[in-house]
Amino acid sequence: MSDHNPEGVLAPLHDESDFSSELEIIGDVPRGLRGSYWRNGPNAAFPPKGKSHLWDGDGMLHAITFDDDGIRYRNRWIDTPGLRAEREHGHALFGGMLEMSPPPPAVAEKIGPVKNAANTSIIRHAGRYLALWEAGLPTVVTSDLGTVGVDDFSGALKGSMTAHPKIDPITNEMLFFGYSPFPPYLRYHIVDDAGKLTRSLEIELPRGVMMHDFAITREHVIFFDSPAAFDFDQLAQGGSMIRWAPEHGTRIGVLPRDGSADDMRWIEIENCYVFHFLNAWTEGNQIVVMGASVDWMAVDYEHQRPPEGVDANSYLYRFTIDLSDFTCKKERIGDLAGEFCKVPDSVTGLKHRYGYLASFSTGVCDGAFFDSITQYDLVKGTETTRPFGTHKVVGEPAFAPNLQGRGKNADQDEDDGWIVTWVHERDGSASEFVVLDAKSIQAEPVLRVKMPRRVPLGFHGNWIAP
Numbered sequence: 328m329s330d331h332n333p334e335g336v337l338a339p340l341h342d343e344s345d346f347s348s349e350l351e352i353i354g355d356v357p358r359g360l361r362g363s364y365w366r367n368g369p370n371a372a373f374p375p376k377g378k379s380h381l382w383d384g385d386g387m388l389h390a391i392t393f394d395d396d397g398i399r400y401r402n403r404w405i406d407t408p409g410l411r412a413e414r415e416h417g418h419a420l421f422g423g424m425l426e427m428s429p430p431p432p433a434v435a436e437k438i439g440p441v442k443n444a445a446n447t448s449i450i451r452h453a454g455r456y457l458a459l460w461e462a463g464l465p466t467v468v469t470s471d472l473g474t475v476g477v478d479d480f481s482g483a484l485k486g487s488m489t490a491h492p493k494i495d496p497i498t499n500e501m502l503f504f505g506y507s508p509f510p511p512y513l514r515y516h517i518v519d520d521a522g523k524l525t526r527s528l529e530i531e532l533p534r535g536v537m538m539h540d541f542a543i544t545r546e547h548v549i550f551f552d553s554p555a556a557f558d559f560d561q562l563a564q565g566g567s568m569i570r571w572a573p574e575h576g577t578r579i580g581v582l583p584r585d586g587s588a589d590d591m592r593w594i595e596i597e598n599c600y601v602f603h604f605l606n607a608w609t610e611g612n613q614i615v616v617m618g619a620s621v622d623w624m625a626v627d628y629e630h631q632r633p634p635e636g637v638d639a640n641s642y643l644y645r646f647t648i649d650l651s652d653f654t655c656k657k658e659r660i661g662d663l664a665g666e667f668c669k670v671p672d673s674v675t676g677l678k679h680r681y682g683y684l685a686s687f688s689t690g691v692c693d694g695a696f697f698d699s700i701t702q703y704d705l706v707k708g709t710e711t712t713r714p715f716g717t718h719k720v721v722g723e724p725a726f727a728p729n730l731q732g733r734g735k736n737a738d739q740d741e742d743d744g745w746i747v748t749w750v751h752e753r754d755g756s757a758s759e760f761v762v763l764d765a766k767s768i769q770a771e772p773v774l775r776v777k778m779p780r781r782v783p784l785g786f787h788g789n790w791i792a793p
């Protein structure tokens with residue numbers, strides 16, 4: 328967080344490119360690896376207007392595709408209304424989350440006071456690609472990364488959409504929520520397998536909080552109401568609009584997927600914040616929720632630092648909720664600090680065996696600059712880590728299923744595929760796309776695709792089947 332653009336591995340790109348023959352390919356492309364890894368991330372087109380936060384940058388998509396013709400890479404800015412206005416003016420017009428200075432009145436009247444940067448994640452559902460930013464509506468893009476525009480599900484979506492919707496692999500429904508600093512503080516939505524928003528529910532909270540992710544099972548949706556509270560006084564004093572407010576406590580909300588607001592049950596737990604959930608499932612009278620949890624959190628370290636003796640790193644935890652008495656047991660699973668946790672899309676909401684995190688194998692936790700990928704085997708209880716070295720930074724992993732494998736749902740085949748991720752030189756000088764065999768992640772990569780120019784470290788990516 329600084330008054331200028333991010334540097335090094337986070338520095339923005341200023342080109343939109345297509346590469347194929349320019350890619351240096353080390354290894355053989357497995358015949359069962361077919362599809363694309365799409366990743367979104369902040370990539371400011373212009374130097375910021377004032378104080379900037381990493382989360383402010385304009386969304387840029389990077390897609391690397393594996394098909395019978397070979398490997399192709401493409402990157403494009405998401406052409407949001409805010410970015411278009413800034414291009415017309417030739418400089419930044421919007422403030423960021425540390426300094427909410429509105430754009431000129433004519434721009435604010437047309438676009439609003441805040442830029443929807445569409446920079447956080449990218450998903451495909453019901454044949455549509457949605458670039459997501461949790462404080463606004465989704466932005467539809469085409470399969471070749473062109474921007475269609477902001478979308479509200481034919482007028483049905485009121486409020487914002489999280490960057491972490493969940494797609495049920497059995498029904499193909501998309502479940503998601505949106506939060507707001509103003510009432511209603513939380514809304515829950517269901518989109519059917521054809522892409523139609525069929526249900527919205529307002530859920531009462533005592534105050535507006537930043538809720539980044541949630542979890543689903545076949546039967547339930549689970550919300551963590553953690554004390555990352557909106558604080559506009561702190562913002563006015565030059566800090567973040569989000570304040571860690573431990574006095575408010577933390578609650579887990581459990582709701583049947585098709586329940587009404589009256590069916591919501593809240594369970595108080597020790598304070599924690601789960602930026603990202605690994606997965607969840609309902610098993611008899613229990614719900615198991617797994618995620619990367621911290622005991623203390625602040626989005627603006629300049630103004631809030633952890634209390635003495637508090638470990639602000641995030642680790643993988645298991646929360647076991649007993650539905651007979653609405654209690655919760657919390658256990659730490661991982662030894663290594665890590666984040667950006669993922670399971671194969673085929674097990675979302677189902678009991679799974681393998682989970683993956685971007686982790687810190689050196690024990691030196693440093694923002695989001697992970698240096699390894701860790702695989703958790705929940706059956707064996709093992710934690711297996713593939714380090715990339717202290718001079719590398721690893722992005723979010725994703726699971727690419729082996730399309731020539733024996734079947735995606737059989738227990739023994741859950742790891743039949745590859746773990747893919749971007750790996751960057753820590754100084755930002757170069758990047759490569761790395762493919763690891765999920766059955767032996769510590770082995771040398773199956774494939775490395777070295778880029779003719781760097782790719783910035785970004786936020787969330789997903790594997791998109793062909």
Ligand SMILES: [Fe+2]
Pocket residue numbers: 490491539602603787
């Ligand atoms: Fe996220």
